[in-house]
Amino acid sequence: MFFEQLVNGLTLGSIYALFALGYTMVYGILLMINFAHSEIFMVGAYIGFLVLFSILAFPPQFLPIYFLLCFILSMLGAGLLAVIVERIAYKPLRKASRLTPLISAIGVSIFLQNLIMLTVGAQSKTYPDKLPITQFHFFDVQISSLQIFIFGLSILLMIILNIFVSRTKLGKAMRAVAENHTVSQLMGINVNTIISLVFLIGGGLGGIAGVLNGLYYGSIKYNMGFLLGIKAFTAAVLGGIGNIKGAMVGGFILGIAEALAAGYISSESKDIIAFVILILVLLFRPAGIFGEEVTEKI
Amino acid sequence: MFKNLLAALGILTSLVGCGQIPEGEKVIKVALVCPLTGDIAAMGQGMKRGAEMAVEEANASGRLGGIKLELAAFDDRGDPKEAVSVANQIISDTKIAGVIGHLNSGCSIPASQIYAKRNLLMMTPASTNPKLTLQGLKNVFRVCTTDDVQGSFGANYCIDNLKITTVAVIHDKTAYGQGLAEEFKKQFESRHGKILSFDGINIGDKDFRALLTRIKNEKPSLLYFGGMYSECGLITKQAKELGLTVPVISGDGIYSLEYIKIGGKSTEGDYASMIGLPQDKLPKAKEFMDEFKAKYPETDMQPYDPYTYEATCILIEAIEKTNKEPALKIVDYVSKIKYSGILGETAFDEKGDTLNKTISIYQIKNGKFVYCE
Numbered sequence: 001m002f003f004e005q006l007v008n009g010l011t012l013g014s015i016y017a018l019f020a021l022g023y024t025m026v027y028g029i030l031l032m033i034n035f036a037h038s039e040i041f042m043v044g045a046y047i048g049f050l051v052l053f054s055i056l057a058f059p060p061q062f063l064p065i066y067f068l069l070c071f072i073l074s075m076l077g078a079g080l081l082a083v084i085v086e087r088i089a090y091k092p093l094r095k096a097s098r099l100t101p102l103i104s105a106i107g108v109s110i111f112l113q114n115l116i117m118l119t120v121g122a123q124s125k126t127y128p129d130k131l132p133i134t135q136f137h138f139f140d141v142q143i144s145s146l147q148i149f150i151f152g153l154s155i156l157l158m159i160i161l162n163i164f165v166s167r168t169k170l171g172k173a174m175r176a177v178a179e180n181h182t183v184s185q186l187m188g189i190n191v192n193t194i195i196s197l198v199f200l201i202g203g204g205l206g207g208i209a210g211v212l213n214g215l216y217y218g219s220i221k222y223n224m225g226f227l228l229g230i231k232a233f234t235a236a237v238l239g240g241i242g243n244i245k246g247a248m249v250g251g252f253i254l255g256i257a258e259a260l261a262a263g264y265i266s267s268e269s270k271d272i273i274a275f276v277i278l279i280l281v282l283l284f285r286p287a288g289i290f291g292e293e294v295t296e297k298i
Numbered sequence: 299m300f301k302n303l304l305a306a307l308g309i310l311t312s313l314v315g316c317g318q319i320p321e322g323e324k325v326i327k328v329a330l331v332c333p334l335t336g337d338i339a340a341m342g343q344g345m346k347r348g349a350e351m352a353v354e355e356a357n358a359s360g361r362l363g364g365i366k367l368e369l370a371a372f373d374d375r376g377d378p379k380e381a382v383s384v385a386n387q388i389i390s391d392t393k394i395a396g397v398i399g400h401l402n403s404g405c406s407i408p409a410s411q412i413y414a415k416r417n418l419l420m421m422t423p424a425s426t427n428p429k430l431t432l433q434g435l436k437n438v439f440r441v442c443t444t445d446d447v448q449g450s451f452g453a454n455y456c457i458d459n460l461k462i463t464t465v466a467v468i469h470d471k472t473a474y475g476q477g478l479a480e481e482f483k484k485q486f487e488s489r490h491g492k493i494l495s496f497d498g499i500n501i502g503d504k505d506f507r508a509l510l511t512r513i514k515n516e517k518p519s520l521l522y523f524g525g526m527y528s529e530c531g532l533i534t535k536q537a538k539e540l541g542l543t544v545p546v547i548s549g550d551g552i553y554s555l556e557y558i559k560i561g562g563k564s565t566e567g568d569y570a571s572m573i574g575l576p577q578d579k580l581p582k583a584k585e586f587m588d589e590f591k592a593k594y595p596e597t598d599m600q601p602y603d604p605y606t607y608e609a610t611c612i613l614i615e616a617i618e619k620t621n622k623e624p625a626l627k628i629v630d631y632v633s634k635i636k637y638s639g640i641l642g643e644t645a646f647d648e649k650g651d652t653l654n655k656t657i658s659i660y661q662i663k664n665g666k667f668v669y670c671e
Contacts, residue, residue: 124528126562219560262509266497
């Protein structure tokens with residue numbers, strides 16, 4: 001049973017980790033908590049739903065292409081939405097006190113939630129289950145192909161992100177902006193473009209997390225981002241907010257802790273356990289698990 | 299300027315409003331309270347359809363004399379806090395003659411105490427927790443059977459018909475879900491069945507895999523769930539994905555096609571107990587079914603549409619009678635009523651519960667609820 005719970009936890013953790021990256025990247029570069037990120041995640045899930053729903057009529061032999069299309073479109077859609085939100089709601093407030101963009105973010109979050117509720121509807125939508133799912137058995141442990149897919153895709157995306165941030169010129173520019181806006185501007189970096197890029201990537205990853213969440217649980221709703229957003233934010237803080245590796249590790253730790261708590265103690269206590277871990281980590285390491293590497297902070 | 303315009307507009311619309319009602323016609327409102335948005339909005343919207351049909355029929359029949367009935371629908375979102383604030387809003391409106399609702403027992407219980415302040419009739423078509431009518435409130439009635447009857451019926455069905463003795467129970471910690479699960483447990487254990495585990499989940503949670511993995515290792519022959527279709531659909535789906543392929547049995551909270559939509563093929567073979575007899579076994583219900591299909595051709599009927607229709611009809615009859623005899627109070631009239639409608643004969647005991655306590659059980663076959671017993 002331990003390994004089965006581990007599989008449950010890793011799958012859940014992958015979604016948390018992808019989701020948490022958006023919080024942590026934005027915090028790294030702007031020192032603000034982007035509360036609207038949970039709605040970017042939700043919109044990503046809805047775009048995926050729309051794409052999958054509209055391709056149901058087409059012949060099924062090109063299924064992998066449809067799914068690829070679904071991921072690309074929801075990643076782009078969610079990423080662009082994040083960029084637009086930044087331009088409209090955060091950029092004009094960049095010189096204001098730190099609390100102001102935070103309030104603005106909460107406003108955007110409420111606005112987007114209600115927009116989807118009023119346009120798409122308050123009822124949950126069922127994701128089309130067109131993905132052929134096979135179950136694998138390793139000794140006593142049962143793993144579904146979807147769980148492997150979710151885990152694999154998130155690991156792949158995180159590796160690509162890591163290479164991008166640490167090896168490319170744009171990544172270097174991102175790290176520079178995270179350290180100091182003014183100095184990077186003096187070095188010829190267009191700070192606004194880099195900030196937009198961070199929102200695009202963070203939002204895109206959030207959108208993919210939304211689609212994966214929809215595929216895994218089969219139903220989506222306008223307020224699905226709220227609770228998951230709090231969990232993903234917790235994961236980001238757990239790992240050390242502002243640190244990319246921290247968000248990944250934090251996501252997995254949180255997912256596994258929840259699965260083990262629900263499996264061994266009781267399903268009612270899983271949230272308590274998750275947040276007790278958070279409090280303990282913050283008590284002994286206030287900056288989170290990976291918090292001290294200041295130089296690596298976007 | 300803008301304010302003046304608004305005020306002028308307000309006066310204008312109220313003038314127009316007056317113009318539509320012939321002189322001497324009295325407006326009486328029937329309040330309907332249920333979740334019109336949120337997780338279980340599908341059931342609430344269905345209740346609204348039922349109430350609308352009853353009100354429109356009564357207005358069209360002309361049997362109300364000089365009264366024009368209006369349906370005032372309120373949204374409690376299935377949230378007890380919201381239910382209380384809506385209830386306060388309702389008692390401040392003196393045109394409201396009675397309340398039909400709420401859906402969730404967790405909402406009905408606190409709201410009923412507020413209606414009691416004005417001795418305003420509250421008739422619930424759907425709240426099944428026994429505690430609602432044990433509060434000693436004279437204004438509370440329900441046209442559906444209670445969880446103690448439904449829970450023990452489910453337990454007896456498992457033992458007598460399914461020959462099952464080991465069950466894992468999950469509930470959603472609400473007055474309805476936990477109440478139903480506890481009644482099931484009590485009866486099941488008293489008949490020497492074995493409850494392997496008894497777990498609560500949070501409403502709105504999506505991931506039950508960790509819990510279900512643990513339950514799978516307990517090797518139950520059946521899962522009993524107390525709660526609503528939105529969680530149960532995910533539970534049955536995830537259970538079957540994990541290889542826990544036993545049927546799920548639950549109460550009226552999952553008796554909705556939405557359950558099959560959420561759970562997909564995994565719901566095949568699951569059971570749901572439902573209050574009352576199936577509509578096609580009741581002579582008067584046929585008329586209602588036909589009318590419903592004519593009026594809402596695109597819509598699936600939800601479980602409480604007929605119950606809400608019936609409750610609204612009872613209230614309308616009370617309004618009609620008390621209007622002719624002003625000395626008679628609506629609450630007193632309903633407490634002695636003998637109403638023959640689409641659910642069969644409805645009369646209330648001294649607590650306000652219906653005496654019509656039939657329970658049916660359905661199994662899902664080929665994506666449809668099929669009547670078993």
